[in-house]
Amino acid sequence: MAQSSVIVWMIVLAFISAEVSAFAKLIDRPLGEKVGITLNKIPESLHDSEAKTVANEVSETQVISVNDELAIVSQLLDRVPLIDGHNDLPHLIRLLAESRLANFNLTDLSDKTPWSSDPTSHTDIVRLRKGKVGAQFWVAYTNCKTQHNDSPQKALEQIDLIYRFIDLYSDTFQLATTAQEIEDVFGTGKIASLIGVEGGHAMGNSLSILRIFYRLGVRYMTLTHSCPTPWADNSQLDNPGQEPIHDGLSGFGEVVVQEMNRLGMMVDISHVSVATMEDVLNVSKAPVIFSHSGAFSVCNHTRNVPDHILRRLANNGGIIMVAFYNEFLSCGKSANIKDVIRHIEHIRNLIGADHIGLGGDFNGVDRVPTDLDDVSKYPNIFVELLRLGWSETDLEKLAGTNMLRVMRRVEEVKQELAFSEPIEEWIPIEDLRPEHKLCLTDYV
Known part of the structure; x- marks a missing residue:
């Protein structure tokens, strides 16, 4: 009996020798x-x-x-700070709490009504910490019905809200406006909090308001949202049957990009048409970003980026931050973390690991992937990529060093343009349709 047992265990040891060896190392x-x-x-x-x-x-x-x-x-x-490029928490606070921070506690919303039952509620402090988020771009979003009406006011209210929750939860958040400040805040254990404006309509066709946004800490502006502006075409105009308005950027749109370069504000070309992407890449002296998009070759949605633009993005030195909305990932209502990985892998295989980041679009979408259903799940992405053999350096790039590099280069371009005067152009009146001018006065 003893001899039989020895033989059996010799077979077992032979069977698992490779596994044991690997585990020992x-x-x-x-x-x-x-x-x-x-x-x-x-x-x-x-x-x-x-x-x-x-x-x-x-x-x-x-x-x-x-x-x-x-x-x-x-x-x-x-x-390395995990830097997410796009979170719509300020907009959801406006919708669910009328921007009143006294009405809820951001620490843990997982079991609080109405947050726990809302399919777009993905963020609170507990989950940010669990997800190892080191820096977050909070988005000041105004929807398209505010265009040509009160969009600058609504954007300013959102920026004010971001400042207020940073101040209220100052043990967790701290404002950052530069790459160095991100690293400094991260070093203290707090979450570096940055501001992006989503939708160029928020600037009300005024370079003056754009400059005020920058002074208030805004470090990127998405040129369009789900509507075109009088100076830039959006992605929905790439759908079959749609006609472009400007075939990309208008002359004033080019000026907007130039002034953003001068200010040191990143140009975000998520949501824009392919022609607008082309024009921005022709005009911009600084790296540009896609704050929340995907790869068109993986899912042919107009919100995603074609390969030829991705190649131009690499030449520009910019970054695409992959979004987690199911319809952008799988072109359907359901998706899982493997779909996110497919987008990331496609981009890396096409243009290398230097131009990829993460821009979840949490709190702005109602359908997110399995195993990536809130901000606590970011580590799952890195585990999946680790299993695929990603190197330490490439994982760090995806997490945040790519974005830090982009921000530093944008800051360098600002210094290179330091002797340029603020651009004082106005949008040509002929660029505005009659319906665009209904809420405008003749005050000069």
Whole structure:
């Protein structure tokens, strides 16, 4: 009986020798190496009870390896700030709480009405911390019905709201406006909080308001949203049957990009038409960003970016931050984290890892992927990529060093243009349709 047991365990040891060897070397493995252990079928020759024992031991090894993956990712995101390019929490606060911060506690909304039942509610402090978010672009969004009406006022109210919740939760958040400030805030353990304006209609066709936005801390503006402006075409005009208005940027639109370069404000070309993307890349002296988009070759939605534009983006030195909205990921109502990975992998394979980031669009969409259903789930992306063999350097780029590089270059271009005067052009009156002027006065 003893001899039989020895023989059985010799078979077991032969079966798992590779796994044991790999596990024994776990601590020495470089960060980018695949962590998961490949499991083979247990030999049928083993006695049932002995096979069950082996299976349990292998299962325990598997659990340890998954925990190890999460530990590796956690350590990486402790070193490098995870910078998300787009979160619509300010807009949701406006919708659900009338922008009244006294009406709720942002610490934990997971079981608070109406937040817990709203499909667009993905963010609170507990989940941001669990998700290892190191820096967040909070978005001042105004919808298209405000265009030519009170969009500048609504945008300013959103910016004010962002400042107010940063101040109210100052033990968690701190304003940042430069790459260095992101790193400094991250070093204190707080979440660096940046401001983006979504939709160029928010500036009311006025370069003066654009400059005021910058002074208030806005560090990117998305040129359009779901509507064109009088100076830029949006992505919906790329749908079949739609006709472009400007075939990209108008002359005044080019001036907007030039003034953003001079100010040091990033030009965000998510939501714009392909022709507008082309024109911006022709005009901009600084790297541009897609704050929340995907790869058109993976999902042919007009909100995604064609390969030829991605190649131009790489030449420009810019970044595309992958969004998590199901319709942009899978071109359907359902998606999972594998769809996110497909977009990221396609972009890396096409233009390299230097031009990818994450821009979840949380709190602005109602359908997000399985295993990525709120801001606490960011580490899952890095675990998936770790299993695909991504290197430490490439994971750090995706997390935040790409965005830091882009911001630093935008800041450098600002310094290069420091002797340029503010652009004092007005939008030509002929660029405004009669319906655009209904709420305008003749005050000069």
